[in-house]
Amino acid sequence: MTPGSGIKMSASADIIIIGGGAAGCSAALQLSLRGKKTLVLERSMLGSGSTGRAAGLGAQLRENPDETSLLMRGIEVVKDIERQVEKEIFTKTGSLHVASDAERAEELRSFVRMGKAIGFEIDLVDEDFARRRLPCMRADDLIEYCYCPTDGHFEPSELLGAYIELARSAGATFLTNSPVTKLLVQGGAIKGVSTPAGDHHAPIVINAAGPWSYLLAGLVNTTMATAAMGHAYLVTRPLPDVLIATTDAALRDRKNRIYSRPEAGGLLVGTYEELPTEYDMEELPADFQMSEMNAPRDSLQVATLIDCASRRFPFIDGRTPMTVTSGIMTFTPDGHALCGPVRELEGLYHCTGFNGRGVFQSTSVGILLADLICDGIFGPGVEHLCADRFDDDPGLKNREDIKARCRERYSGHYSINEEKT
Numbered sequence: 164m165t166p167g168s169g170i171k172m173s174a175s176a177d178i179i180i181i182g183g184g185a186a187g188c189s190a191a192l193q194l195s196l197r198g199k200k201t202l203v204l205e206r207s208m209l210g211s212g213s214t215g216r217a218a219g220l221g222a223q224l225r226e227n228p229d230e231t232s233l234l235m236r237g238i239e240v241v242k243d244i245e246r247q248v249e250k251e252i253f254t255k256t257g258s259l260h261v262a263s264d265a266e267r268a269e270e271l272r273s274f275v276r277m278g279k280a281i282g283f284e285i286d287l288v289d290e291d292f293a294r295r296r297l298p299c300m301r302a303d304d305l306i307e308y309c310y311c312p313t314d315g316h317f318e319p320s321e322l323l324g325a326y327i328e329l330a331r332s333a334g335a336t337f338l339t340n341s342p343v344t345k346l347l348v349q350g351g352a353i354k355g356v357s358t359p360a361g362d363h364h365a366p367i368v369i370n371a372a373g374p375w376s377y378l379l380a381g382l383v384n385t386t387m388a389t390a391a392m393g394h395a396y397l398v399t400r401p402l403p404d405v406l407i408a409t410t411d412a413a414l415r416d417r418k419n420r421i422y423s424r425p426e427a428g429g430l431l432v433g434t435y436e437e438l439p440t441e442y443d444m445e446e447l448p449a450d451f452q453m454s455e456m457n458a459p460r461d462s463l464q465v466a467t468l469i470d471c472a473s474r475r476f477p478f479i480d481g482r483t484p485m486t487v488t489s490g491i492m493t494f495t496p497d498g499h500a501l502c503g504p505v506r507e508l509e510g511l512y513h514c515t516g517f518n519g520r521g522v523f524q525s526t527s528v529g530i531l532l533a534d535l536i537c538d539g540i541f542g543p544g545v546e547h548l549c550a551d552r553f554d555d556d557p558g559l560k561n562r563e564d565i566k567a568r569c570r571e572r573y574s575g576h577y578s579i580n581e582e583k584t
């Protein structure tokens with residue numbers, strides 16, 4: 164197509180990926196490395212969705228040992244990427260889990276048993292150790308601690324940039340400002356997609372559109388069990404009286420619903436609040452930018468965040484100099500991502516629904532998809548991620564039911580017996 168000619172383009176690829184966030188770009192990298200001609204179509208700028216808002220924490224331990232192994236493999240993927248781009252993307256700080264009552268203490272002990280059983284580095288530690296690893300935390304009410312030395316955090320934009328750089332070198336194409344408006348279907352199989360600039364053809368299309376993914380699924384009259392939930396974290400400015408080292412441990416205080424990590428001399432603290440803000444993506448304007456979201460300081464969301472943070476970090480209150488970042492996460496009813504083929508439509512795959520940990524999960528999920536698409540191998544041990552697992556659930560047939568279950572999952576994020584994050 165020549166610009167301004169009015170003729171719409173029609174191009175082809177082996178695989179089209181809708182969405183240039185962590186999931187789409189990781190998949191583009193792994194598929195390009197396997198020799199697939201891969202095209203990523205992004206409605207706005209690369210990384211302009213949830214990925215650009217992420218706090219970047221990465222915890223490897225999960226209830227499901229196979230998923231823990233996948234995430235451990237993800238760390239290896241990142242180490243390899245770091246070598247190739249000659250940049251540090253993952254900061255290994257270690258992570259502490261703390262408990263202030265008997266029930267939560269037993270929860271921590273069970274984490275330790277579970278981790279050790281699969282060879283994951285985790286151990287109970289004493290109060291002195293915990294205080295040394297995170298001196299700014301209040302610890303007088305704590306009765307149990309465990310520590311995972313190999314956890315840490317990513318710089319999401321660095322990880323994304325590395326996926327893109329390496330994928331491009333391997334032949335992938337990225338088109339920005341290219342919203343997919345239609346999925347092209349013929350004879351029960353996907354044939355490509357339409358954008359305002361024209362059509363693109365491919366026998367395989369991956370829906371990696373983050374919180375928007377369910378709208379893409381809706382274009383071919385399929386239901387996707389995801390919902391879009393607001394989430395926010397604060398970052399304090401460096402404070403003269405509170406020393407926070409870049410090597411201080413990350414924290415999960417599940418009873419207080421918070422996580423934290425060091426950030427540029429300050430502290431980043433996020434909360435999974437009981438009453439989340441929900442979004443209907445179809446109601447947002449077509450030119451909506453997540454980077455323009457802001458949570459007012461007097462909102463319930465920010466008040467809750469500050470309240471939860473101050474219980475573990477008493478130096479934080481409403482007057483503490485801080486920034487608040489808010490964005491939208493994609494939740495599923497059971498807390499696991501959706502990854503794999505769609506039952507009703509040959510060639511359509513979903514790769515979405517990361518429940519607040521998609522930056523970290525993207526490291527391994529790209530490989531999963533590449534194994535599946537290129538070699539027909541899915542797993543073993545990743546059945547819990549199958550994209551069609553909710554198809555036969557009679558309680559998830561309409562948006563209201565789906566939203567209710569995803570809301571429950573968000574508010575129960577740090578409940579006892581929920582997936583460890």
Ligand SMILES: Cc1cc2nc3c(=O)[nH]c(=O)nc-3n(C[C@H](O)[C@H](O)[C@H](O)COP(=O)(O)OP(=O)(O)OC[C@H]3O[C@@H](n4cnc5c(N)ncnc54)[C@H](O)[C@@H]3O)c2cc1C
Pocket residue numbers: 181182183184185186187204205206207208209210211212213214215216217218219220221341342343344371372373374375376379394395396488489490491492493514515516517518519520521522523524
């Ligand atoms: C405040 C906040 C904190 C978070 N903290 C963490 C954390 O500590 N650790 C962690 O691992 N994760 C964290 N997350 C979650 C993480 O950001 C997401 O799980 C992850 O970024 C999901 O990546 P994605 O590629 O699936 O989605 P996205 O990054 O949203 O990418 C989807 C892309 O698809 C594009 N798109 C949508 N519709 C179309 C269309 N029709 N055509 C073309 N393109 C389209 C969007 O513009 C977007 O760029 C956080 C999220 C938020 C909001």
